[in-house]
Amino acid sequence: MQAYYLRLALKSFGRNPGLTALMVLAIALGIAVCIMTLTVYHAMSGNPIWWKNDRLYTVTMDNWDPNRRFRQDLEGPPIEVTYKDSQFLMRSRTPERKVVMYATNGVISAGAVPPRNASTRVTSADFFAMFEVPFLYGHGWSAAADDPAQPVIVLSREENVKLFGGANSVGRTVRWDDRDFRVVGVLDEWFPRPRYYDLNGGSFGEPDDVYIPFGWGPQLELLNNEETDCWGAEKLDTFRDFMGSECVWLQMWVELPDAASRERMQTLLDGYWAEQHKAGRFQRPRDNRLTNVADWLVHNKVVDTDNRVLVGLAFAFLAVCLINTVGLLLAKFLNGAAVTGVRRALGASRRQIFAQHLVEVGVLAALGALLGLALAALGLVAVHHMYAAAHNFSRGGYQELMHFDSVAVLWALVLACVATLAAGLYPAWRVGRLPPAVYLKSQ
Amino acid sequence: MSYDVRPILSALLRNRTGAVLVALQVAIALAVLVNALYIVVQRAERMSRPTGIDVDNIIVVTSKGFTQRYQPVAAMQEDLAYLRSLPGVIAATVTNSPPLCDGGNNEQLVTQPAAHRTDNYNQIEVDEQGLDALGLHLIAGRNFRHDEITPPLTTTDASRFVPSIIIGRELGERLYPHDNPLGKPVYDSLNQVATIIGIVDPVMGNFPSHDHPGWVYFAPRLAYGFGGPVDYLIRTQPGRRAALTGTIEAHLSKSNPDRVIGSVRPLNFYRDLTYLPDRAMEIYLITVTALLIAITGLGIFALATFNVSTRTKQIGTRRAVGARRRDIVRYFLVENGLITTAGVVAGCALALAAGYWLSLEYSLPRLDLYYLVGGVLVLWGIGQLAAWQPARRAAAVPPSVATRTV
Numbered sequence: 001m002q003a004y005y006l007r008l009a010l011k012s013f014g015r016n017p018g019l020t021a022l023m024v025l026a027i028a029l030g031i032a033v034c035i036m037t038l039t040v041y042h043a044m045s046g047n048p049i050w051w052k053n054d055r056l057y058t059v060t061m062d063n064w065d066p067n068r069r070f071r072q073d074l075e076g077p078p079i080e081v082t083y084k085d086s087q088f089l090m091r092s093r094t095p096e097r098k099v100v101m102y103a104t105n106g107v108i109s110a111g112a113v114p115p116r117n118a119s120t121r122v123t124s125a126d127f128f129a130m131f132e133v134p135f136l137y138g139h140g141w142s143a144a145a146d147d148p149a150q151p152v153i154v155l156s157r158e159e160n161v162k163l164f165g166g167a168n169s170v171g172r173t174v175r176w177d178d179r180d181f182r183v184v185g186v187l188d189e190w191f192p193r194p195r196y197y198d199l200n201g202g203s204f205g206e207p208d209d210v211y212i213p214f215g216w217g218p219q220l221e222l223l224n225n226e227e228t229d230c231w232g233a234e235k236l237d238t239f240r241d242f243m244g245s246e247c248v249w250l251q252m253w254v255e256l257p258d259a260a261s262r263e264r265m266q267t268l269l270d271g272y273w274a275e276q277h278k279a280g281r282f283q284r285p286r287d288n289r290l291t292n293v294a295d296w297l298v299h300n301k302v303v304d305t306d307n308r309v310l311v312g313l314a315f316a317f318l319a320v321c322l323i324n325t326v327g328l329l330l331a332k333f334l335n336g337a338a339v340t341g342v343r344r345a346l347g348a349s350r351r352q353i354f355a356q357h358l359v360e361v362g363v364l365a366a367l368g369a370l371l372g373l374a375l376a377a378l379g380l381v382a383v384h385h386m387y388a389a390a391h392n393f394s395r396g397g398y399q400e401l402m403h404f405d406s407v408a409v410l411w412a413l414v415l416a417c418v419a420t421l422a423a424g425l426y427p428a429w430r431v432g433r434l435p436p437a438v439y440l441k442s443q
Numbered sequence: 444m445s446y447d448v449r450p451i452l453s454a455l456l457r458n459r460t461g462a463v464l465v466a467l468q469v470a471i472a473l474a475v476l477v478n479a480l481y482i483v484v485q486r487a488e489r490m491s492r493p494t495g496i497d498v499d500n501i502i503v504v505t506s507k508g509f510t511q512r513y514q515p516v517a518a519m520q521e522d523l524a525y526l527r528s529l530p531g532v533i534a535a536t537v538t539n540s541p542p543l544c545d546g547g548n549n550e551q552l553v554t555q556p557a558a559h560r561t562d563n564y565n566q567i568e569v570d571e572q573g574l575d576a577l578g579l580h581l582i583a584g585r586n587f588r589h590d591e592i593t594p595p596l597t598t599t600d601a602s603r604f605v606p607s608i609i610i611g612r613e614l615g616e617r618l619y620p621h622d623n624p625l626g627k628p629v630y631d632s633l634n635q636v637a638t639i640i641g642i643v644d645p646v647m648g649n650f651p652s653h654d655h656p657g658w659v660y661f662a663p664r665l666a667y668g669f670g671g672p673v674d675y676l677i678r679t680q681p682g683r684r685a686a687l688t689g690t691i692e693a694h695l696s697k698s699n700p701d702r703v704i705g706s707v708r709p710l711n712f713y714r715d716l717t718y719l720p721d722r723a724m725e726i727y728l729i730t731v732t733a734l735l736i737a738i739t740g741l742g743i744f745a746l747a748t749f750n751v752s753t754r755t756k757q758i759g760t761r762r763a764v765g766a767r768r769r770d771i772v773r774y775f776l777v778e779n780g781l782i783t784t785a786g787v788v789a790g791c792a793l794a795l796a797a798g799y800w801l802s803l804e805y806s807l808p809r810l811d812l813y814y815l816v817g818g819v820l821v822l823w824g825i826g827q828l829a830a831w832q833p834a835r836r837a838a839a840v841p842p843s844v845a846t847r848t849v
Contacts, residue, residue, distance in 0.1 A: 018745075019749075022745055026738050033731055033734070104671075105507060105672060107509035107703050115509065115703045116703060117672075117703055177509050178511055221598055225671050232632070235602050237603075238598055238599055238601065304720075305804045305805055309801065316471050317475070317734070317735055319471055320475075321738060323464050323467050324464075327461055327465060327742060328749075330460060330461060331461060331749040332749070334753070335752070335753055383723070386723065
């Protein structure tokens with residue numbers, strides 16, 4: 001019976017090829033636009049380390065100007081911490097792991113490879129374990145290497161390819177800013193998006209090229225190349241002045257395995273705050289925060305307004321495409337009412353008429369989904385090219401956003417089928433309700 | 444006219460579904476069209492704000508010293524001398540961050556020592572060729588002299604200010620709303636004083652995305668770049684930029700082994716990167732809106748065509764009892780007009796609701812009503828256009844059809 005209905009459907013398409021093409025096109029475009037928008041939205045709103053959402057927290061404290069808050073467009077304390085506050089926190093044993101870090105510009109070379117800029121993360125040792133960074137060769141450094149700083153370095157996979165052609169370089173020496181460093185580890189491909197652990201260099205920026213122990217920061221007076229914010233009349237002539245200042249420039253993360261340790265951490269922060277407050281710092285209302293990754297992304301408005309608007313637009317577009325399809329299907333089915341009348345008179349039940357028309361709708365849905373998928377893939381390739389051309393980067397977060405994964409394909413198919421079948425239900429039902437006598441009479 | 448509309452309306456009401464569906468499409472299409480257009484126009488305005496900068500003829504070279512031997516002042520002076528000696532180069536300067544790239548330095552200036560500070564102003568370090576290298580125009584006062592350029596900041600005196608500054612007109616109006624700012628003092632966060640010696644207009648600084656990208660001032664100092672890279676800005680004669688880019692890159696990447704040249708790019712690379720989200724939004728909105736309108740138009744056309752083919756007999760009958768072709772065409776166009784009008788009325792409400800939501804999301808002014816009027820006219824036009832061909836086909840139905848098939 002199904003095969004017969006299928007034949008009928010194909011015949012029916014053949015009767016109005018233009019109309020059929022229009023319906024398939026409408027469904028396909030609606031689906032393509034939805035898939036494209038949702039793919040980008042999904043990539044931007046994702047939490048790349050969701051499984052640690054109840055363990056990882058960023059630490060912020062409101063050390064800002066008593067007369068105004070940190071930023072007019074952002075509620076709450078500064079998004080980074082001062083050097084002195086970070087040092088207090090790093091001494092604490094409460095968190096299971098803790099990281100303080102920032103980014104600087106370095107120049108790197110090895111052997112015959114000429115010096116080149118390398119974005120460098122100056123970080124304490126727990127970074128790799130805490131953010132579950134995968135290693136291709138070797139490993140990170142121990143906390144002992146942070147202070148006093150030892151000349152050890154971890155390379156990203158890409159950087160290792162550039163410097164050593166991708167070979168296992170653990171134990172080899174690289175020259176970083178005119179100083180020898182020993183390679184202790186090489187990362188595997190690692191591209192968290194958004195770059196949640198440091199949102200200052202653009203939420204979809206690349207991870208850094210190389211990583212060195214935090215102690216090198218103060219020792220070599222390495223300046224922060226991302227956001228630094230200061231307030232008040234502090235004389236900042238030297239790096240030492242800067243380290244003692246109220247300027248915020250460091251990202252601080254802690255890993256707290258359970259509610260009890262989280263409670264202890266909060267108590268610790270509040271105690272520190274009270275002590276400093278008494279000494280004259282922290283003159284704004286107490287606002288010591290431990291924020292998990294999901295909340296942190298929302299707080300920093302990582303998913304921008306444009307993306308939300310585009311999702312709205314995509315669904316409006318899909319709605320128009322589907323309403324269009326409902327209208328056209330209805331017209332088409334009712335136009336064929338005479339034939340349906342004959343079939344009814346010959347004994348086809350309403351349910352059979354309904355099923356027959358639904359098969360026709362199903363074929364349309366399948367065609368629309370396939371075409372829609374192809375269009376969405378084309379569209380994403382176009383978006384990818386546009387961003388790649390403008391960025392001129394070897395790789396970049398925006399490019400990586402345009403991955404067309406199996407989840408997207410699944411969405412497309414489900415969306416297409418649900419949407420089109422929903423669109424086809426009413427026309428198929430309506431045509432079954434027609435009284436056959438009326439149509440037979442006029443023959 | 445009422446004579447014509449009444450029967451059309453009652454016929455429509457008897458067979459509502461198709462009409463309602465078309466009206467719904469028109470309503471959504473109107474809401475999308477109007478709001479998308481509103482956003483696109485705002486993005487276009489944002490991207491076309493005057494910068495005062497000769498964006499198309501400037502090369503940006505990023506340079507960073509990295510060895511103990513590196514002498515920043517000597518190296519910068521040597522590089523600048525080389526760049527200025529090149530034929531086709533109008534001017535060259537060294538600065539702390541490329542213009543229009545959304546990265547750079549801010550400082551809080553006030554006009555009274557120890558006054559309360561609220562605003563951030565964009566500070567750009569340049570030397571005496573800075574204004575020429577950017578192509579900016581002085582509207583009052585004078586440029587920096589060579590002997591006024593102060594040495595770069597170091598890690599022992601990083602809070603040193605400058606004795607004189609040149610400001611953008613908008614910053615002048617912000618600092619001294621009632622006076623001519625020329626010759627007046629400003630104070631930095633340590634209450635060090637500088638005198639305003641010149642005013643440029645128009646000018647956009649490092650931060651196109653800030654609320655006030657024109658709150659800019661120039662400090663006469665060899666760039667420091669906060670220990671990181673500095674940027675050379677080289678303005679060339681029109682048409683010479685591409686050729687000079689290669690020459691400069693080849694020379695500078697070899698001339699000093701104690702530094703690396705990070706990138707040599709045209710300034711419009713940075714501007715385009717800053718505006719990439721706006722550009723992408725524009726393209727996306729225009730494409731999707733155009734498709735939406737096309738789909739709606741095709742839908743109206745297809746439905747009208749079907750309506751004509753199912754009503755061949757009625758049309759034939761009307762023609763047989765005396766209706767002219769004109770009357771038949773008018774029937775279908777009026778019918779379409781009624782449906783579109785219903786859609787447009789619902790669409791206006793939808794457009795305003797969507798506009799309200801957008802104004803909250805973007806904190807923008809409410810939707811301009813001119814857009815709504817324009818959108819209504821466009822959709823009416825498209826509706827009539829889509830119904831025109833089917834209406835003509837209907838009019839071509841010969842009266843004999845009515846008698847033949849009954």
